[in-house]
Amino acid sequence: MSEAEKRDDYSADNIQVLEGLEAVRKRPAMYIGDVGVKGLHHLVYEVVDNSIDEALAGHCNRIDVFINENNSITVIDNGRGIPTAMHTKEKKSALEVVMTVLHAGGKFDKDTYKVSGGLHGVGVSCVNALSIHLSATVRRDGKIFQQEYKIGKPLYDVKVIGESNETGTEVTFLPDPSIFDYTEYNFDTVAARMRELAFLNKGITINLTDLRNVPEGEAPVKTVFFSEGGLREFATYLDRNREALIQDVIYFEGEREGIPVEVALTYNTSYTENIQAYVNNINTHEGGTHLSGFRRGLTNTLKKYATDSGILAKEKIEIDGDDFREGLTAVVSVKVQEPQFEGQTKTKLGNREVTAPVSQAVSEMLSAYLEEHPAEARVIVEKVILAARARHAARKAREMVQRKNVR
Numbered sequence: 492m493s494e495a496e497k498r499d500d501y502s503a504d505n506i507q508v509l510e511g512l513e514a515v516r517k518r519p520a521m522y523i524g525d526v527g528v529k530g531l532h533h534l535v536y537e538v539v540d541n542s543i544d545e546a547l548a549g550h551c552n553r554i555d556v557f558i559n560e561n562n563s564i565t566v567i568d569n570g571r572g573i574p575t576a577m578h579t580k581e582k583k584s585a586l587e588v589v590m591t592v593l594h595a596g597g598k599f600d601k602d603t604y605k606v607s608g609g610l611h612g613v614g615v616s617c618v619n620a621l622s623i624h625l626s627a628t629v630r631r632d633g634k635i636f637q638q639e640y641k642i643g644k645p646l647y648d649v650k651v652i653g654e655s656n657e658t659g660t661e662v663t664f665l666p667d668p669s670i671f672d673y674t675e676y677n678f679d680t681v682a683a684r685m686r687e688l689a690f691l692n693k694g695i696t697i698n699l700t701d702l703r704n705v706p707e708g709e710a711p712v713k714t715v716f717f718s719e720g721g722l723r724e725f726a727t728y729l730d731r732n733r734e735a736l737i738q739d740v741i742y743f744e745g746e747r748e749g750i751p752v753e754v755a756l757t758y759n760t761s762y763t764e765n766i767q768a769y770v771n772n773i774n775t776h777e778g779g780t781h782l783s784g785f786r787r788g789l790t791n792t793l794k795k796y797a798t799d800s801g802i803l804a805k806e807k808i809e810i811d812g813d814d815f816r817e818g819l820t821a822v823v824s825v826k827v828q829e830p831q832f833e834g835q836t837k838t839k840l841g842n843r844e845v846t847a848p849v850s851q852a853v854s855e856m857l858s859a860y861l862e863e864h865p866a867e868a869r870v871i872v873e874k875v876i877l878a879a880r881a882r883h884a885a886r887k888a889r890e891m892v893q894r895k896n897v898r
Contacts (some may be wrong), residue, residue, distance in 0.1 A: 495597055498673070504680055515616075516620055519617075522663050527671070528544050530671065532676065534618045535676070535684070536684055538566045539684075540614060542554045542568035542660070543772050546773070551569055551571075553568065553696045553698075555567040558676050558794035560667075561665065562675055562701050563663055563665040564663065569657065569659040570659055573585065573627070573631075575632075594791050618644065618664055619643045620647045621643075621666060622638065622664040624640070625665075626638075627660070627661070628662075629659075629661075630651075630660075630661075631658050631660050633654060635651065636650070636652070637652045655684070685697045687725075691716045691722070692772065693720065693721035697715075697716040698714075719784050722753055724756050724829045727740060737757060739860075741856060745847035747849075750779075750827060750844075752824075752828040756822075756857060758820035758871055758874065761818050762818065764815070764821075766819065770825055770830050770840050771830060775837065775840050777839035780841060780849075781840055782840075785853055788857070789816070789819075789821075789857065791854060791863070793815050802873070803872075809883075810876070813882070814875050814882065
């Protein structure tokens with residue numbers, strides 16, 4: 492058969508079936524975003540997110556993360572420990588199922604996890620597939636269980652290696668250098684995510700330790716992340732290098748239509764907005780329906796207050812949404828039982844039913860604050876008006892330049 496005939500030949504034998512975790516190794520970017528620095532660090536977040544989900548369920552309050560000497564990662568939590576008993580359907584240990592089977596995990600069972608970030612059930616199994624070695628150690632039922640893997644394949648059956656009265660899961664993995672362009676972890680990048688998780692989950696302690704290049708006789712670099720104030724402290728942290736327009740962080744925590752909503756916002760004297768939006772602790776960089784709800788609630792409430800208070804009466808100027816967000820710093824966090832993320836890397840939320848509850852929560856919170864703090868309310872509205880004036884002036888300047896250029 493000639494080369495041309497081979498190219499044109501399309502039969503049943505051309506249909507390939509990728510077994511187990513082969514699909515992840517074949518197209519890793521589909522699961523972790525890319526095989527560069529971002530994807531490398533995403534492996535850490537997937538494992539830590541499992542521990543955070545245990546915390547959300549009320550079974551974990553401490554997570555230890557180590558960057559080891561060889562750039563492997565160890566994550567230890569004091570949660571319940573991944574189940575190790577025989578899985579009835581798969582005929583193997585539940586630990587092995589979680590670690591080696593795509594779309595397997597406790598996140599689909601809402602009796603186990605009311606809300607979780609790892610809803611797709613592919614997180615830790617993807618980490619396993621993309622690691623040249625992974626070790627999982629589980630403490631539960633008075634025993635210590637262990638299983639090790641090589642590029643996602645078990646090296647032996649789950650075995651008991653000791654006894655313990657503690658509970659929790661420990662995962663150590665070494666990323667595969669044949670998959671990733673770069674295999675050296677950046678401490679500051681990992682620390683940024685751990686800090687974020689501590690703010691989003693007040694009361695949880697996250698310890699991050701770097702065991703690389705430790706001088707003899709000195710202690711390794713260790714940072715402890717813990718927050719009592721949660722999103723209030725997060726908003727203050729985000730604004731730490733900016734001049735505050737108001738001294739308060741406006742805060743709301745409650746549930747609307749069965750969706751827990753938490754929002755913290757404040758204003759500074761800058762001309763940019765900084766909104767961080769999260770769903771089940773996942774940073775949705777591209778926004779989504781919860782961010783749309785936040786923006787709608789903010790715009791409608793501030794516009795109504797500005798009109799009702801008479802501050803806008805003297806202004807012959809149209810104000811739009813961008814004007815209300817100039818100098819705004821905000822953190823929006825929602826918990827959704829069935830989040831519909833756009834893609835496995837979960838950068839955008841698609842649940843339409845989330846928009847209204849967030850909008851309502853923001854409106855109620857902001858309305859109450861504006862009524863109780865008229866001086867601060869006036870400062871915010873005046874900044875909004877100033878932003879609108881500047882935008883209109885810039886537009887007129889552009890139009891004048893364009894008219895001159897046409898002539």
